[in-house]
Amino acid sequence: MADDKSQAAQYWSTNLRLILGSLVVWAFVSYGCGILFRPLLSGIAVGGTDLGFWFAQQGSILSFIGIIFFYAWRMNKLDKEMGLEE
Amino acid sequence: MDQFYINLLFVGASFVLYFGIAIWARAGSTKEFYVAGGGVHPVANGMATAADWMSAASFISMAGLLSAGYINSSFLMGWTGGYVLLAMLLAPYLRKFGKFTVPDFIGDRFYSKGARLVAVICLIVASVTYVIGQMAGAGVAFARFLEVSNTAGIWIAAGVVFFYAVFGGMKGITYTQVAQYVVLIIAYTIPAVFISFQLTGNPLPMFGMFGEHVESGLPLLEKLDMVVRDLGFRDYTADVDNKLNMVLFTLSLMIGTAGLPHVIIRFFTVPKVADARWSAGWALIFIALLYLTAPAVGSMARLNLINTIYPNGTEQGALEYSERPEWIKTWEETGLITFEDKNGDERIQMYNDKNEAFAATAEARGWNGSELKVNNDILVLANPEIAQLPGWVIGLIAAGGIAAALSTAAGLLLAISSAVSHDLIKTMINPDISEKGELTAARISMAVAILVATYLGLNPPGFAAQTVALAFGIAGASIFPALMMGIFSKRVNNKGAVAGMVAGLAATLVYIFTFLGWFFIPGTNMLANTPDNWILGISPLSFGAVGAIINFGVAFIVSNATEEPPVEIQELVESVRYPKGAGAAVDH
Numbered sequence: 001m002a003d004d005k006s007q008a009a010q011y012w013s014t015n016l017r018l019i020l021g022s023l024v025v026w027a028f029v030s031y032g033c034g035i036l037f038r039p040l041l042s043g044i045a046v047g048g049t050d051l052g053f054w055f056a057q058q059g060s061i062l063s064f065i066g067i068i069f070f071y072a073w074r075m076n077k078l079d080k081e082m083g084l085e086e
Numbered sequence: 087m088d089q090f091y092i093n094l095l096f097v098g099a100s101f102v103l104y105f106g107i108a109i110w111a112r113a114g115s116t117k118e119f120y121v122a123g124g125g126v127h128p129v130a131n132g133m134a135t136a137a138d139w140m141s142a143a144s145f146i147s148m149a150g151l152l153s154a155g156y157i158n159s160s161f162l163m164g165w166t167g168g169y170v171l172l173a174m175l176l177a178p179y180l181r182k183f184g185k186f187t188v189p190d191f192i193g194d195r196f197y198s199k200g201a202r203l204v205a206v207i208c209l210i211v212a213s214v215t216y217v218i219g220q221m222a223g224a225g226v227a228f229a230r231f232l233e234v235s236n237t238a239g240i241w242i243a244a245g246v247v248f249f250y251a252v253f254g255g256m257k258g259i260t261y262t263q264v265a266q267y268v269v270l271i272i273a274y275t276i277p278a279v280f281i282s283f284q285l286t287g288n289p290l291p292m293f294g295m296f297g298e299h300v301e302s303g304l305p306l307l308e309k310l311d312m313v314v315r316d317l318g319f320r321d322y323t324a325d326v327d328n329k330l331n332m333v334l335f336t337l338s339l340m341i342g343t344a345g346l347p348h349v350i351i352r353f354f355t356v357p358k359v360a361d362a363r364w365s366a367g368w369a370l371i372f373i374a375l376l377y378l379t380a381p382a383v384g385s386m387a388r389l390n391l392i393n394t395i396y397p398n399g400t401e402q403g404a405l406e407y408s409e410r411p412e413w414i415k416t417w418e419e420t421g422l423i424t425f426e427d428k429n430g431d432e433r434i435q436m437y438n439d440k441n442e443a444f445a446a447t448a449e450a451r452g453w454n455g456s457e458l459k460v461n462n463d464i465l466v467l468a469n470p471e472i473a474q475l476p477g478w479v480i481g482l483i484a485a486g487g488i489a490a491a492l493s494t495a496a497g498l499l500l501a502i503s504s505a506v507s508h509d510l511i512k513t514m515i516n517p518d519i520s521e522k523g524e525l526t527a528a529r530i531s532m533a534v535a536i537l538v539a540t541y542l543g544l545n546p547p548g549f550a551a552q553t554v555a556l557a558f559g560i561a562g563a564s565i566f567p568a569l570m571m572g573i574f575s576k577r578v579n580n581k582g583a584v585a586g587m588v589a590g591l592a593a594t595l596v597y598i599f600t601f602l603g604w605f606f607i608p609g610t611n612m613l614a615n616t617p618d619n620w621i622l623g624i625s626p627l628s629f630g631a632v633g634a635i636i637n638f639g640v641a642f643i644v645s646n647a648t649e650e651p652p653v654e655i656q657e658l659v660e661s662v663r664y665p666k667g668a669g670a671a672v673d674h
Contacts (some may be wrong), residue, residue: 005146008660008663010183011664012357012663012664015663018435019175022170022174023170024173026167026170029415030163030167031336031337034159035159035329035332035333035336036329036333037327038325041232044235044307046296046325047295047296047297047305047306047307048296048304048305048306048307048308048309048310048323049296049305049307049311049323050310050323050392050431051539052325053156053159053307053323053567054296055158056156056159056162056296057156057162057294057352057381058378060163060166060167060380061162061370061374061375062163062378064166064167064169064370065367065374067170068169068170068173068174068363068366068367068370069364069367071173071174071363072173072363072364072367073362075178075363075586076237076360076363076364076607078358079360079665084664084665084666085358085445085665085666086358086359086360086665086666
């Protein structure tokens with residue numbers, strides 16, 4: 001049973017790393033590009049305005065969809081690899 | 087055919103559909119009543135979640151909110167970014183836990199009746215605040231499109247929800263929500279496609295918004311910036327100065343979204359943990375179809391409105407009142423558009439009369455105050471008329487607005503009634519109640535919840551307008567941190583959780599009440615609700631995120647100062663972390 005336990009611990013730490021990485025992207029596209037770094041991105045023109053505006057209104061939402069599907073795909077794969085799927 | 091009959095036809099047909107589904111999806115057990123038997127396909131659940139989530143406010147009011155420009159982008163990011171948190175931090179583990187309600191998890195994980203009770207109270211206050219807006223929204227939609235009184239509209243809405251929610255429970259609600267999503271998304275996109283095509287030549291609103299304004303040859307947003315600047319308004323794309331507040335407001339909306347019980351329980355209805363993860367992604371795709379369209383509707387409708395008022399450009403004379411288009415007359419009757427000829431020139435001037443720097447220009451033009459007041463909801467409701475679309479599109483908008491209100495109301499009512507029948511009656515008051523008895527209790531709770539919501543919709547209390555502050559503040563400061571700590575920490579114990587939830591909640595409510603009045607009673611606020619008074623420039627609506635931080639901090643400090651949770655609770659935490667049965671994870 002010791003194997004099970006270390007495997008479970010490995011599963012959980014992989015999950016935590018994946019969550020952390022996803023949250024970094026999540027924060028970067030919304031709070032970063034959409035709000036805080038908008039002045040820095042003002043030089044990049046997008047359809048009559050700047051890249052920061054686009055991120056705040058569309059880019060962040062599209063990124064969120066990408067993040068969730070990436071996370072679901074990776075975790076569901078990990079479940080199978082570790083024999084932890086239902 | 088008269089517009090009234092077209093509307094009646096569309097709304098009537100949608101109701102027939104909902105009733106048909108309700109009869110087909112009767113709930114026979116508590117599991118069916120609370121979680122639709124746990125057998126909903128992840129894509130179907132994604133659609134149901136989208137309808138559950140997108141309320142009357144999303145459908146009717148959000149484009150108007152967004153038409154203020156970049157400054158309101160927080161709503162877009164906040165109300166979608168929460169789904170990332172749900173997908174990674176809450177939904178899969180709560181699905182694995184496999185019970186019926188949100189307080190169920192909090193009560194079991196923190197082995198405390200107190201924690202369960204705090205969770206039930208938070209859930210009821212947040213959901214009741216939210217549901218009042220839905221009833222009122224349904225009332226407005228009925229009154230405008232079906233020429234009945236507001237009161238009658240609210241009663242009709244209550245009757246429809248009663249029919250499928252009391253009999254079908256979550257099962258009936260789920261499949262009606264799928265149908266309601268289809269109705270509302272079609273209704274929302276069709277006028278947007280036409281308007282985008284008329285203005286930019288691009289039929290896809292999300293691209294049209296960043297495309298070229300055909301008439302002027304300029305990019306649409308540049309043109310919009312120019313015309314609003316000419317009338318003394320802020321540039322549409324102007325950046326905001328108070329970034330801290332914008333960040334905190336967005337964060338509060340995100341964690342509030344993730345912590346709202348009526349959204350979380352939708353993920354209890356899918357068969358497996360893996361499905362809960364997929365389902366969150368599908369939900370966000372279906373939500374994004376509307377949320378990517380809404381800012382386009384907001385910007386284009388604003389440009390259209392200004393062009394209507396200033397047909398020869400903002401430098402030239404405004405529209406003569408006698409020549410106003412038909413749709414302005416229609417909406418004047420409802421009071422959502424009002425005109426007052428302040429300078430007596432029989433023309434309609436609309437500009438920013440609160441901008442002192444613009445006052446001189448306005449005076450030079452002979453303007454004496456902005457003369458047109460336009461309710462934000464007009465942008466969506468009058469969209470088809472502004473774009474001169476055929477009558478059936480208006481009928482669709484009617485059915486769509488009502489679908490948006492009903493679907494969200496039903497989800498909220500289920501969250502409320504299951505907390506009452508399952509957490510209060512079954513778990514706390516009478517654990518010996520039979521399965522059949524609990525199902526009856528669930529139906530009665532639902533019926534009572536609908537009556538209460540109807541009463542409050544007819545007589546809205548002062549806090550009814552405070553959905554964002556109250557529902558999102560409570561969900562974010564209290565429910566979200568408790569759930570997250572319950573999953574990601576084995577160390578947080580009963581005392582820590584209760585202390586954290588109460589501290590987060592109390593801090594948030596006190597901050598909100600300080601500026602908006604104690605229990606929102608006008609005149610009882612201790613400080614004026616202006617940015618100068620806000621601590622560090624944090625608005626009361628943005629404080630939920632701070633409340634959440636307080637909740638986390640207090641819970642950790644108190645937990646570390648007191649004993650560890652019992653072994654079986656630590657095993658429970660282990661078991662929700664792994665999709666497969668608890669045995670694989672815990673050494674026995």
